[in-house]
Amino acid sequence: MSGNVHVKEHPAPSRYEDLESFDTPCYLFNPATVISDYLKLKNALGTPLIVSLKANPNIDLFVRCAHIFEDGVELASLGELVLMSGRAGVPKIVNTPALDAQLLAATLASRNATVILDNPDQVDLLLSLKAPSKRVTVGLRLNACSFLDCVVKPAHEDHFGVDLESLCAMASRLQDADIDVSGIHVYGGPLTFENYGLPLAEKAPAIINEVTSATGKGIEFLNLGGGFSADWDVNSEYFRQYREAIEPLKKDVVLWHEAGRAIFRRGGSFFTKVLAVKRLNGRHVAICDGGMAQAFLLAQTENFLRRPSKPVLIPKEAEGRPSLDAPVVIAGSSCNRADIIGELTEGLTPKAGDILRFDDCGAYHTYSPVGFLNLKQSNFYIMS
Amino acid sequence: MISLDLASLEKAAAQIVQTKSAGVCLWGSLEESPFAGTPYKGILTTLPLRSVHEFAVASDVEKASTVPVRISAAQRYALLTEILAAARANMPNLSVMLVRLCGPDFQVQLPAELLAKDVLLTYDPYAMVPRLSRAGRKGILTVWQDLRVDRVDIGMNRVSVAVHDADSVPGFLKFVSASRTILSLSNVELVAPDHGVGAPAKERRQ
Numbered sequence: 001m002s003g004n005v006h007v008k009e010h011p012a013p014s015r016y017e018d019l020e021s022f023d024t025p026c027y028l029f030n031p032a033t034v035i036s037d038y039l040k041l042k043n044a045l046g047t048p049l050i051v052s053l054k055a056n057p058n059i060d061l062f063v064r065c066a067h068i069f070e071d072g073v074e075l076a077s078l079g080e081l082v083l084m085s086g087r088a089g090v091p092k093i094v095n096t097p098a099l100d101a102q103l104l105a106a107t108l109a110s111r112n113a114t115v116i117l118d119n120p121d122q123v124d125l126l127l128s129l130k131a132p133s134k135r136v137t138v139g140l141r142l143n144a145c146s147f148l149d150c151v152v153k154p155a156h157e158d159h160f161g162v163d164l165e166s167l168c169a170m171a172s173r174l175q176d177a178d179i180d181v182s183g184i185h186v187y188g189g190p191l192t193f194e195n196y197g198l199p200l201a202e203k204a205p206a207i208i209n210e211v212t213s214a215t216g217k218g219i220e221f222l223n224l225g226g227g228f229s230a231d232w233d234v235n236s237e238y239f240r241q242y243r244e245a246i247e248p249l250k251k252d253v254v255l256w257h258e259a260g261r262a263i264f265r266r267g268g269s270f271f272t273k274v275l276a277v278k279r280l281n282g283r284h285v286a287i288c289d290g291g292m293a294q295a296f297l298l299a300q301t302e303n304f305l306r307r308p309s310k311p312v313l314i315p316k317e318a319e320g321r322p323s324l325d326a327p328v329v330i331a332g333s334s335c336n337r338a339d340i341i342g343e344l345t346e347g348l349t350p351k352a353g354d355i356l357r358f359d360d361c362g363a364y365h366t367y368s369p370v371g372f373l374n375l376k377q378s379n380f381y382i383m384s
Numbered sequence: 385m386i387s388l389d390l391a392s393l394e395k396a397a398a399q400i401v402q403t404k405s406a407g408v409c410l411w412g413s414l415e416e417s418p419f420a421g422t423p424y425k426g427i428l429t430t431l432p433l434r435s436v437h438e439f440a441v442a443s444d445v446e447k448a449s450t451v452p453v454r455i456s457a458a459q460r461y462a463l464l465t466e467i468l469a470a471a472r473a474n475m476p477n478l479s480v481m482l483v484r485l486c487g488p489d490f491q492v493q494l495p496a497e498l499l500a501k502d503v504l505l506t507y508d509p510y511a512m513v514p515r516l517s518r519a520g521r522k523g524i525l526t527v528w529q530d531l532r533v534d535r536v537d538i539g540m541n542r543v544s545v546a547v548h549d550a551d552s553v554p555g556f557l558k559f560v561s562a563s564r565t566i567l568s569l570s571n572v573e574l575v576a577p578d579h580g581v582g583a584p585a586k587e588r589r590q
Contacts, residue, residue, distance in 0.1 A: 010421040028423055060426030060456070063535045067452045082430045086442035087535035089449055106433075109440035380426035384419035384459070 007036040010383050012269040012357060016314050019355050024273040025290020025333075026379035027365055029056070031064035034267035034362065037230075038068055041262050044234040046243065047255040050074050050093060050223070055260025055363045056268070057083055060382045066090060072114075074258055078103045085110065093223075095141065095185060097160055101125060108136050116141050116185045116223075118161055123170050127177055138174060139183040139221070140167050142207060148188070148199050156189050156196075164207065168214035175215045183253070184211060187225025190261065194238050200224055201245035208252060222249065223256040230265035230360065261363040268362025270295045270378075272341075274354045277328075284328040286350045291332010291339045294378040295361055296368035298341035299332070309342035311356040321348045330356060333375055386574050388567055393557045396574045401550050405576035408553055409546035410560050412569025414531060417454045418463070424456045427491040428534060449532075451540055457489035457533045463565045464527065465497040467545065470563035471525050475547075475555035478502070479523035480516065482509035489533065510578070513548050522549045525556070526577070543569055546577040 009032045013019050022028075034056075042049040048071035053062075057080055062069075072091030075081050081103065084092055094107045095116035104125055107115050114137040117123055126138070141161030162170065171181045184207060188196030204222060212218050224246070233239060249255055272290035279285075292299035300306045311330065315321060328350055332339035342358060344350065365378070386396055397408045433439055455463070468481055483498065485505045498505060506512065509526040516524055526546045530539030545566065547556040560566045 008420070013423070022423075023425075029426075058426060059428040059430070063428065063453045063533075066535055067450045070448070070450065081439070082433050085433055085439055086431050086445055089446045089535055105436045106439040109436045109443065111440075111443040111446065113443075381423040382426050382456070384417045384422045384424060384455070 007032050009033050016316055023379045024271050025294045026271050027268050028381045029061040029268045030383040034065050035068050038263045045257050047257050050256055050258040052258055052260030053080050056264040123173055137182045139185050140170055142167050142184055142186040144186050144188045164210055171211055171215045183219050183221030185223040188227050191229050192227035197242045204249050221254045226257045226259045228259050228262035230261050264363040265360050270358040270361040272356050274350050274352055276352050277350055283326045285331055286328050287331045291334055291341050293334045293375045301338050309358055311342050311358045314355040316353040324349050386572055388561050390561045397553050400576050406550045407548035407577045409575050409577035411544045412572040414541040415570040418568040419459055453532045457492045460531050460533050461495050465495050466565045467563055471559045474559035474562055477523040481525045482512050483527040484509050484529055523552050524548050
């Protein structure tokens with residue numbers, strides 16, 4: 001990642017005395033890092049950049065960054081709308097295939113909101129409410145796989161949105177009810193920018209034309225999603241080609257992009273305390289007070305090939321501590337054999353009371369199983 | 385802008401006291417967190433919204449603001465506490481401190497220092513000054529602030545401290561040149577306190 005944005009970032013603590021007051025397991029979010037990464041991506045794209053709140057819905061972090069998130073936040077549930085209500089002061093884009101009457105009504109009641117309709121039933125729902133408030137802007141979600149079928153990998157196919165034909169029918173129906181379709185949302189899926197960024201940009205004029213023909217009116221915005229990884233590279237040839245491809249579109253519509261992982265991942269660290277260390281089958285096992293219940297992604301249960309995270313060991317006292325003589329498996333607190341969140345292969349041997357810091361955990365920290373064993377939930381800290 | 389060394393402050397204050405006012409007022413803005421690099425615990429919670437009407441009302445109070453939230457609620461209390469402690473330590477004739485606070489931060493305990501007998505928490509500290517002055521009270525310190533700690537706060541991250549009689553000015557100048565909070569402010573100005581109005585009218589409307 002690169003760019004010319006200067007924001008003073010503060011590194012995550014790495015001395016035990018700076019962490020003694022931390023109530024583990026916990027996350028530390030760094031607003032300066034989040035702001036820096038947001039601005040770098042926005043500047044590199046040269047378009048508005050919507051923040052996907054599902055990637056990090058922590059309110060304390062949001063209030064520290066919201067003055068920068070002026071392009072808006074994407075919300076996918078009533079809970080996320082509640083999080084933002086009264087605080088956001090930025091456009092809210094509600095977008096979920098599970099939109100129900102309660103969420104739609106609350107969205108319609110909100111100021112500066114856009115609702116993205118995923119399917120014809122949601123059009124019916126909107127029309128049934130008979131109150132398509134002037135305050136709400138309506139967009140439609142186009143399924144990316146449906147018109148990129150020549151390039152989409154089966155593993156990337158998803159159920160979001162509809163095909164272009166259905167989308168045009170939805171647009172006509174809304175138009176008949178005197179509701180303008182202001183824009184289209186199309187998204188290739190997480191981490192797919194380098195698969196579908198260019199094909200989407202190249203197909204975009206056709207999408208705009210089809211919808212314009214169906215409604216007899218132009219659209220105002222086109223959200224191309226993003227699917228950016230946290231280590232997207234502004235200097236890559238692909239990124240340069242993408243920038244070139246989207247440039248002509250800007251004269252017809254306001255282009256939006258959207259990101260979560262690329263904005264938040266670097267801006268959060270997960271901390272867990274070592275409760276016990278034992279030797280088992282030629283390796284050490286460090287059992288911690290946090291694990292997959294608080295930082296599910298570290299367990300990598302959804303990955304075909306696991307590459308264990310390597311945390312930073314922050315020893316309570318380092319003096320006289322022997323170096324590792326065998327690998328250490330980092331186990332969480334959930335009594336689940338899959339609750340392995342990392343490993344140590346070098347450095348000091350961990351002891352009970354030590355703290356482990358996992359960096360790059362700022363995105364999707366809430367993507368965790370909750371309720372099992374009634375385990376302690378994470379605490380959250382924010383860097384000043 | 386003025387330098388916060390005592391000599392510069394005394395020179396500027398002398399001019400104000402001679403020509404404009406009995407007291408002096410210092411304004412500044414918090415452009416960087418004085419706690420930079422120190423973590424604080426997240427405490428903010430959501431509004432208890434259920435009905436459509438509640439969403440509409442909550443949405444209506446939202447403000448599009450580009451003024452950053454730089455500190456937490458607990459840190460705002462800490463800054464105000466430090467200001468009061470510095471004033472107590474440097475102003476021998478201090479009698480009452482009128483401190484602007486717009487409402488409790490429900491998740492954070494109000495420090496005992498802000499509940500001391502010589503402290504009055506109020507939305508408009510300047511409103512009390514004419515009445516107290518007419519009653520012969522001197523050594524009145526007003527502490528006005530609109531530091532943002534949440535998006536629901538309306539403010540510009542400014543702090544203003546003032547005294548309203550000439551006898552209090554020497555101690556006041558020592559106080560502002562010793563207070564860590566005041567020293568952390570940017571764009572500092574020394575002006576005459578605006579009696580009866582408090583913060584300039586445009587700020588009071590926010």
